[in-house]
Amino acid sequence: MHVVIIGNGIAGVTAARHIRKLSDARITLISAETDSFFSRTALMYIYMGHLTFDQTKPYEESFWGKNRIDRVRGYVQQVLPEQKSLELADGRTMGYDTLILATGSRPNKFGWPGQDLDGVQGLYSYQDLELLERYAPDNKTCHRAVIVGGGLIGIELAEMLRSREIPVTFLVRESSFWNGVLPKGESEMINEHIREHHIDLRLGTNLKEILADASGRARAVVTDTGETIDCNLVGLTAGVSPNIGFLKGSGIELDKGVLVSRYLETNIRDVYAIGDCAQQREPIGRRRPVEAVWYTGRMMGETVAQTICGNRREYAPGHWFNSAKFLDIEYQTYGWVFPERSRGEEEQHFHWRHPKDLVCLTLAYNGSSGLFLGLNTFGMRMRHEVLDRWLREGRSATHVVAHLREALFDPELYRHPVAQIQAAYQLQNQPVS
Amino acid sequence: MTTPQSMSLAGGPPKSLNTAQRLWLFTGFAGLFILLLATFGIAFPNSGLWLSSSLFAILVSVIGFSHASYGTHPEGIKNNGVWFKSVSGRGIWAWGLGILLTGFYVVLYFYPEYLGLVSGGDNQGLIAFFDPLSRALSGNPASQWFVYGALYTLAILAFGIKFIWKYRHNRYQILRTLSVMFFQLAFAFLIPEIMARLNGDLPYYDLKNIWPLNYYNFERYRINAFISSGNLGLAMLLFGIASTLVITPILTYFFGKRWYCSWVCGCGGLAETAGDPFRHLSDKSTFAWKVERWVIHSVLVFVVLMTTAVIYSYLGPDNSKYWLSRGQLLFGVGALLTLVFAWVMVFKRQELRKDAKVGAIAYFVVIMGLILLHTTSDGQQLFLFKSETLRKTYSFLIGSVFSGVIGTGFYPIFGSRVWCRFGCPMAAILGLQQRLFSRFRITTNGGQCISCGNCSAYCEMGIDVRAYAQKGQNVVRASCVGCGICSAVCPRGVLRLENGPLKDRINPREILLGNDVDLMDFLGKSPR
Ligand SMILES: Cc1cc2nc3c(=O)[nH]c(=O)nc-3n(C[C@H](O)[C@H](O)[C@H](O)COP(=O)(O)OP(=O)(O)OC[C@H]3O[C@@H](n4cnc5c(N)ncnc54)[C@H](O)[C@@H]3O)c2cc1C
Ligand code: SF4
Ligand code: SF4
Numbered sequence: 001m002h003v004v005i006i007g008n009g010i011a012g013v014t015a016a017r018h019i020r021k022l023s024d025a026r027i028t029l030i031s032a033e034t035d036s037f038f039s040r041t042a043l044m045y046i047y048m049g050h051l052t053f054d055q056t057k058p059y060e061e062s063f064w065g066k067n068r069i070d071r072v073r074g075y076v077q078q079v080l081p082e083q084k085s086l087e088l089a090d091g092r093t094m095g096y097d098t099l100i101l102a103t104g105s106r107p108n109k110f111g112w113p114g115q116d117l118d119g120v121q122g123l124y125s126y127q128d129l130e131l132l133e134r135y136a137p138d139n140k141t142c143h144r145a146v147i148v149g150g151g152l153i154g155i156e157l158a159e160m161l162r163s164r165e166i167p168v169t170f171l172v173r174e175s176s177f178w179n180g181v182l183p184k185g186e187s188e189m190i191n192e193h194i195r196e197h198h199i200d201l202r203l204g205t206n207l208k209e210i211l212a213d214a215s216g217r218a219r220a221v222v223t224d225t226g227e228t229i230d231c232n233l234v235g236l237t238a239g240v241s242p243n244i245g246f247l248k249g250s251g252i253e254l255d256k257g258v259l260v261s262r263y264l265e266t267n268i269r270d271v272y273a274i275g276d277c278a279q280q281r282e283p284i285g286r287r288r289p290v291e292a293v294w295y296t297g298r299m300m301g302e303t304v305a306q307t308i309c310g311n312r313r314e315y316a317p318g319h320w321f322n323s324a325k326f327l328d329i330e331y332q333t334y335g336w337v338f339p340e341r342s343r344g345e346e347e348q349h350f351h352w353r354h355p356k357d358l359v360c361l362t363l364a365y366n367g368s369s370g371l372f373l374g375l376n377t378f379g380m381r382m383r384h385e386v387l388d389r390w391l392r393e394g395r396s397a398t399h400v401v402a403h404l405r406e407a408l409f410d411p412e413l414y415r416h417p418v419a420q421i422q423a424a425y426q427l428q429n430q431p432v433s
Numbered sequence: 434m435t436t437p438q439s440m441s442l443a444g445g446p447p448k449s450l451n452t453a454q455r456l457w458l459f460t461g462f463a464g465l466f467i468l469l470l471a472t473f474g475i476a477f478p479n480s481g482l483w484l485s486s487s488l489f490a491i492l493v494s495v496i497g498f499s500h501a502s503y504g505t506h507p508e509g510i511k512n513n514g515v516w517f518k519s520v521s522g523r524g525i526w527a528w529g530l531g532i533l534l535t536g537f538y539v540v541l542y543f544y545p546e547y548l549g550l551v552s553g554g555d556n557q558g559l560i561a562f563f564d565p566l567s568r569a570l571s572g573n574p575a576s577q578w579f580v581y582g583a584l585y586t587l588a589i590l591a592f593g594i595k596f597i598w599k600y601r602h603n604r605y606q607i608l609r610t611l612s613v614m615f616f617q618l619a620f621a622f623l624i625p626e627i628m629a630r631l632n633g634d635l636p637y638y639d640l641k642n643i644w645p646l647n648y649y650n651f652e653r654y655r656i657n658a659f660i661s662s663g664n665l666g667l668a669m670l671l672f673g674i675a676s677t678l679v680i681t682p683i684l685t686y687f688f689g690k691r692w693y694c695s696w697v698c699g700c701g702g703l704a705e706t707a708g709d710p711f712r713h714l715s716d717k718s719t720f721a722w723k724v725e726r727w728v729i730h731s732v733l734v735f736v737v738l739m740t741t742a743v744i745y746s747y748l749g750p751d752n753s754k755y756w757l758s759r760g761q762l763l764f765g766v767g768a769l770l771t772l773v774f775a776w777v778m779v780f781k782r783q784e785l786r787k788d789a790k791v792g793a794i795a796y797f798v799v800i801m802g803l804i805l806l807h808t809t810s811d812g813q814q815l816f817l818f819k820s821e822t823l824r825k826t827y828s829f830l831i832g833s834v835f836s837g838v839i840g841t842g843f844y845p846i847f848g849s850r851v852w853c854r855f856g857c858p859m860a861a862i863l864g865l866q867q868r869l870f871s872r873f874r875i876t877t878n879g880g881q882c883i884s885c886g887n888c889s890a891y892c893e894m895g896i897d898v899r900a901y902a903q904k905g906q907n908v909v910r911a912s913c914v915g916c917g918i919c920s921a922v923c924p925r926g927v928l929r930l931e932n933g934p935l936k937d938r939i940n941p942r943e944i945l946l947g948n949d950v951d952l953m954d955f956l957g958k959s960p961r
Contacts, residue, residue: 049514
């Protein structure tokens with residue numbers, strides 16, 4: 001059996017690793033981006049000088065040979081499912097028995113005038129990083145950067161540019177940072193922290209147009225408030241969408257992403273899709289049909305390997321979890337905590353913020369039954385195993401607060417505000433039991 | 434050895450030093466310059482005052498520099514530009530500094546006369562410059578070791594403050610650094626000097642220095658001095674033995690080797706403080722790991738044989754003088770090793786697999802050495818070498834060249850813990866204990882790892898922490914000194930150093946937490 005995987009990101013590589021564990025199949029991993037798998041999530045640390053590019057590679061070079069995973073560098077132009085073959089941009093063709101699409105995402109562009117000028121870019125690939133080194137190597141070349149789109153990648157880009165002391169203006173469409181995901185109290189704390197890092201945060205502001213200089217390079221942006229901001233770099237970080245353009249006309253059914261069943265199968269036999277590029281036909285719990293995060297890519301890789309190696313399995317992820325870092329503040333989430341605008345009737349919140357430090361948490365629970373639904377923490381590390389267990393066991397919010405100490409994961413010798421949190425909870429709630 | 438400066442991603446970081454930093458750096462160089470002048474024989478009137486101002490200038494400069502670097506930013510991880518700066522990115526300044534430090538160690542160990550040491554006469558130069566301080570403490574004139582000790586302590590104190598400033602959001606780091614600073618100042622520097630003042634017959638003894646780190650502890654002249662200094666001397670001798678055989682294993686069982694390597698030890702102390710800017714330079718390859726295991730365990734075997742041979746050489750055929758005869762010594766050492774080895778083979782073979790082979794070889798070599806010692810010699814020879822030659826070789830190769838010249842001199846090239854990782858026999862013993870019989874581990878937080886690589890990069894011991902974290906597996910490694918930096922730099926809160934039950938301490942997994950619970954069960958590794 002020859003398994004060909006397009007995309008050497010976390011999804012494709014995890015699938016390859018597990019297929020190797022379970023079988024003797026020939027495995028080929030194709031990517032247009034880099035020869036070796038590197039951690040996309042660590043792109044920022046290369047630019048900031050924390051890591052070298054080599055250090056972002058999770059496996060040593062010898063790993064690929066030892067595990068008999070062939071790597072091919074090239075761009076797949078066309079998939080021909082009838083012939084079970086692929087066509088690469090350089091003219092090579094390649095046959096397969098099983099094909100896994102793990103092609104990831106690409107940055108969104110919403111048709112802004114000037115969005116394709118030089119000095120306008122997203123932050124997704126290694127090539128984007130090279131562009132950034134070209135257009136914003138330091139604050140002499142780049143006097144100001146404007147970032148458009150207040151999500152996780154936007155704030156990372158802001159932090160990166162600030163590490164080289166480049167002034168940053170950050171245009172965020174929403175009235176408060178990432179409040180499509182974060183409840184109000186948390187989002188507001190992050191607003192404060194962004195400003196503390198001398199980032200010029202403009203809430204409720206949209207990009208209207210990007211202006212060019214004579215050589216076709218971005219020189220300024222115009223916002224919907226009518227302001228013109230001079231800059232040398234425009235970062236477009238208004239989300240990502242599945243990278244599936246090359247699949248049009250192949251007969252593989254597409255919507256926003258590659259449509260897959262719960263078994264991660266596409267409409268065509270022996271073709272699977274995993275990671276950022278996959279879109280679930282049937283919703284899984286309250287998860288979105290396309291989930292562009294690291295962990296789900298990995299889990300889909302783990303699952304699809306089972307199916308391909310003869311142990312057909314549904315993709316059935318456990319309770320939602322995620323994490324991120326906003327400049328200096330770590331964020332973790334377990335279960336579901338929805339912001340005001342998408343919260344259901346029943347979901348109630350207990351929010352606590354440290355009187356001095358940038359530490360807070362939000363606990364979501366069912367207002368009538370008291371069932372624990374989820375927890376967001378900022379500046380506080382939580383133990384995945386314990387929270388996952390509480391969610392599986394259907395514990396009450398009161399139980400979670402009472403046993404919060406068991407779930408702490410901060411380094412030893414830290415002082416924890418658990419008692420204050422518990423007291424505040426008591427005050428807000430009559431204990432439900 | 435690739436440096437990013439030679440990569441296409443050249444990087445154009447902000448100017449590496451701001452004005453305040455330059456100013457403080459200048460202050461520090463002024464302090465060092467005074468020491469340099471003294472080295473070249475410039476005689477200062479009122480040298481005590483000059484010495485104090487020089488040391489003070491150095492201390493203040495480091496503190497001021499830290500403030501200029503970290504004080505003006507919000508608390509958090511401060512690794513911006515680490516790979517771009519010449520001094521921490523193996524650039525020209527790094528090589529310059531490396532050569533300078535190496536040169537200093539060569540002079541210190543092998544040519545102390547250039548520092549002003551005069552055998553049988555009054556000191557000159559730098560050593561004489563330190564006389565006032567030495568006299569104030571012990572009443573004796575300074576030696577090259579006193580000068581070294583004073584500068585060493587100053588470095589740990591000054592850079593310790595810098596480190597605390599850098600990690601001021603992390604209480605584990607603050608407390609651990611205060612501990613290291615205290616042990617260096619009190620135990621390594623002040624107490625031995627003061628003890629020398631109180632009781633001149635006692636051998637110089639840094640109580641936190643434990644065999645085999647102080648490989649010379651059981652030499653004849655020291656044993657004689659201990660025995661002849663009454664009860665206090667005897668107590669110190671017993672403490673020395675108990676440190677190795679009783680105290681160390683117990684503490685390591687409860688806390689891992691970090692209680693020593695990251696909270697007490699002076700070598701570790703310097704690496705953690707002055708060496709902190711270089712921790713990311715350690716080699717993370719599996720090849721380096723292999724070399725590490727062979728080298729460090731060879732040093733351990735060497736030190737065990739050498740110490741036994743040295744003691745053997747002055748013991749008599751009967752136990753009248755040292756309560757121990759030659760035969761009893763060899764038998765005792767052999768029996769102890771056999772016991773430990775048998776215990777490991779019976780209870781820990783499953784966990785060890787490959788390592789067990791190395792252990793068996795090491796055990797075999799030591800036992801053969803002991804037998805040879807017994808059969809071939811009149812007590813003066815081991816194999817064909819005199820035990821004294823053996824000791825000298827060890828002290829030259831391991832005690833000086835490895836721990837000083839390479840270990841510290843090459844901080845800016847190979848990273849800060851080269852000695853601790855490849856050379857220290859104490860670390861080897863503690864490491865074996867930690868790997869086999871300890872509650873310590875670094876717990877991985879379920880499925881939260883994003884494989885970014887910060888943990889591996891900033892592990893000074895060259896452990897590929899990520900390799901464990903991305904598999905959801907706990908880190909249980911002999912070499913981990915428990916510095917906690919991997920946990921500190923992890924942007925996703927994945928790592929926690931902790932002590933816990935031995936059950937499930939080593940937990941290989943197929944599927945990480947967060948995926949299908951049934952699948953995890955199916956593969957036999959259900960979450961607890
Ligand atoms: C800056 C940044 C930070 C992030 N941080 C986090 C985080 O902290 N936590 C988190 O959960 N997620 C994070 N993400 C999202 C996460 O990185 C992605 O969800 C994840 O990498 C997707 O993995 P994947 O394997 O599906 O695809 P990718 O990693 O995108 O890999 C797809 C690969 O396929 C290649 N490819 C695509 N089409 C073709 C073709 N036709 N021919 C050949 N090769 C092709 C692409 O070049 C690419 O190399 C971050 C993303 C970015 C950009
Ligand atoms: S453990 Fe943390 S620092 Fe290490 S690779 Fe994972 S996310 Fe990065
Ligand atoms: S694994 Fe972590 S705690 Fe252990 S030595 Fe490395 S960085 Fe320090």
